[in-house]
Amino acid sequence: MTIDSFYQEINKSNFYLGMISQVYRENAYIQVENLSLLNHRNIQLEALIPNTINYFVVIDSIQGLFVGEVYQSRVNSSDSVHTAMQSGKKDNVFPEIGIEILGILNGNKLTSAGFKTVGIMDKVYVANQFLIKTFVNSIELNEYPVKNSKGEIKIDESGKIVYQNKLTNIAKLNEVDSNYLSLKPNTLFDRHLLVIGTTNSGKSTSALSVLDKLVLSGKKVLVIDPTGEYCDSFSDDEAEKLLLGENAFISTEDIDDLFWVNFFNLSDSEDSGKAAVLANAISSLRFQNSIGETGVLIKEHQSVSSLQPKINSVTSRKFDFNLLTEQIKHEAVKQKLSKEKGGYCFERDGNLYNASIWLIKKVGYFLKSSLVNDFFVTNTSDDNLFDKIDYFTSDENKKSLYINTSKVSKSGSAGASIINLITNHVLESKVSATPFVLFIDEVHRYTRVYEEDGGLVSIAREGRKKGIFLFLTTQSPKDVPKIILGQVGTFIIHRITHYEELRAIENLLQPSTLSQIRKLAQGESVITSINLLKDLHVYFEKTNRIHYNETPLL
Template sequence: MTLPTAAFEAGRYVGSIVYVEPAVVKLNLPHGTTSVAPSYSGHRVGRGEVGEFVVIEGETQGILGRITQIRLLDGDRLTVEPARKSEAVTANPIGTVQLLLSIDLATGKISRGILEHPRIGQYAYAAHPDLVKHAVEQNGGEAARFVELAHLPQSPTTRISFPPDAIFGRHCAVLGTTGGGKSWTLARLLGEIARHRGKAILFDPSGEFRTLNERAGHVWLGGQPATADDRRFFVGFPHKHLSESDLFAMFQPSGGSQSPKLREALQSLKLLHLAPELGTDGLLIKAQQAKAPVVNKQREHAAAIREPGAAYDITKLADQIYEECVFPTGGFQNNPNPASWGGADVNGRGYCTTLVSRISVLVHSAEMAPVFAPGALADLTVVIQQFLADDRYSILRVSMEDLPFEHHTRELVANALGHHLIKLARRGAFKDKPLIVALDEAHQFLNKSIGDEFNRVRLESFGLIAKEGRKYGLHAPLATQRPRDIPEDVLSQMGMFIVHRLINEKDRQIVEQACGSLDASAASFLPILGQGEALVIGLDTPMTMPVQILRPVNPPDSTPAAIWR
């Protein structure tokens, strides 16, 4: 490894060191009051600008740093006023430089930390863009497989690329306020995945990634064709993929009388799917019926009934709840018959009326059809399996823009999909071909509990992917405008942060706590980053890096509706 360019050139001279601390130096900036920055070898040279990278000369090591502050001594403040320009006075700006890393001048090797501190009087030079690029891309590896993500803000021709493992290997978080460019960044990452023939599934809650077309397939979960010529591919997510706790959170049974009846009704319908001869018009009638045939079949199919994804007819659920409202013992008061159920429990049915009404409305609503009445719609889990086996596509976008929020449907379905993917991962499905699961608007699905105190469900599937998916070949880039809503234990699993403009102070504090290498001076740039600008902070990057994200091949449709037309 060698340096791509000379580290010290006279035309890039910035100033001399006058003050040294362990992590900070101060230097004279003789050109700091120049109104126009010059160019050298085709590159702009600031020679004293906040945010500018400088390299400090040493005997065996060069030190890369960033100017974080520039000021004039009190006695020199008036020397820059127009009225004093004609006088023989000279301004003497002082710049504060944060020391970032060391560069071996002989080998070009990059080292974290400062191996050889500068001395008073040593020179500092504006860092050549190629030298900064070299410092960031010092991980090695096959350059052709790198993810081309950004360029230096002051040098559009200097592209910054990262190894795929540096971005996706330990997961990635794309953070930023609305309008900062996080969707732009996510689209850029997806484009690079497609370019390298990887595999990624994108959960798109807003529909803004409908513009993806390079090796991308699109499915719509929720909604209906707008016209007869609508060629969108609508899919369903059958209710059998929802766990019992998911259904409880959706239907909200009371803890006393309704929950037991709902649980019994679900078990009865699953049993009828396996032993239809027990049923009458799709229902398991219990009133005044013998228990033995049902109990024997329950024992025979116990494992299949408990199996996740067991099929049943949910359209019969409301009526089956009423059929569960029977007295536990048949016969008469003076001659009970424990071998059969008793008659209908009218009071019990009355207690379940509100639950039955809720279920009937939900199961038969048009908005919930992809879950409760998918009909001829393809099962999304089957579509995912087909996508994984089809080399023609690299991206599968699952549009959830028309999936309703009511009754927590969107959150529960996304959570169930996450559980499905982590289950596939544990079976080794992604060991040979890793899968990237990109989640836009991640704050909708993480760190949330839904349901009441009796039926509370934690949305934890994508948290599980972040915590343990990496060892199974399942990786999760997350994009959100609300970092404070992402669990701390999930953020701690992120190996790279791409942080766009953050205005909220709590969000900035969360990012500072999650990124050990983000110091206060670098964090101070977060509220003033421009559109598309970001700070890249990662375990495999030796320093916090300000970049301008490259234009995606297919930019997202993030334009809001015009207020005035």
């Protein structure tokens, strides 16, 4: 396809800028023939403003038609240039424009240029609306053909391949007037999606915009909301809504000892002794539940050889969570030889009790501050959270699932362990063919930067194989484990100002783009992805969905 086919209605000479004068591996430079060519002008419905940056150009080369983006405009500084500009003699001033080569036109689609690039003396023109639309429609690198249950690519009645439908009008393109960005779901989520931005930068707005498009397109989403700000964002027809501790519970039968160790933040090596006491207390309460007792187990004066095998033989993991602090007090016993009972008996030990005081206080604090007394139940409930998740992941269910964790995630370790419990269950129970997006807001609440295992990390590594795609938001990329960051393929980056946070994402962006991150207004962001031809500057508009994220006036 020749350049004239793109400029059929208006003579391309009206869009002419100059010729390529310098070529580098990363970019090229245009020698503009005179300053007057940078004047603003309106040509029919085309508005050209070539004296700035961030607009598109087309280069007519012997190897094909290349599309580039202007990132630098300059006029050489000298006395003669200054005099010519002051006197209005624009024909004697020769500006220089730097461009980044985005790709090469292949028919009506822009593709990666590979090793090809422009040449010296190639003519350059400002891209018209037709070329810009061609670029926008070519921004995605992959087509994503739809497959049937047998794994075969679907073909429509006309014999054409059926491709994945796009999520329409996700955001407004800043670089292209009156154009909205529409992307296929897998372009965003194929390697997971992370939204980054400081408070009040528009992070939640962009997240809800993407969620809105997903739900409206019929995609299933599992939303985990730590603050409750999305509690009224979805209708009852769109999603089943759960509030942990009110209409969704977890049975202690479904929880192992490792969860409780992490829940009470006893996973460090120096806390191994306290973790052992906690495990013993839980085992005692499980024994009490198995024999129908409703109180704590008093071990003092009981025979070790008689009681301990009974405790060890219990297979059920049910226990009364509310008795835990009291049971820890009764675990302050040691084995002592008793002549009266002809063997070892449990006897109370003051030193062990003193060593357990810190654990007793910590467990008591967690039970109050995390508001989990109503969340963990002994008996299986009709509102079992895992049952709700299993139904959500099944093929028969078409609705999304919203989980409000605001009542039980006040403490960092408590919230993190509950999210870890949920994500592990999601990964283990996902056997259906229907894929879904797992959205977790403010993910930095639930992760540790040194974390190398856990549910989130496992889903980041293995989730795509099972059709689980992560959608995360965070205020700082430094608070997200590097393992998860390394698995993310698409980033929506809002305003970030801290130097260390900018360093954490500097490998994701061009240096010129990185410098703009500090200055982004609310709602503005940069989308960078391994599935896109280039980084995109976009603006996310608020949806009509209810969203409790307004900042009150002081």
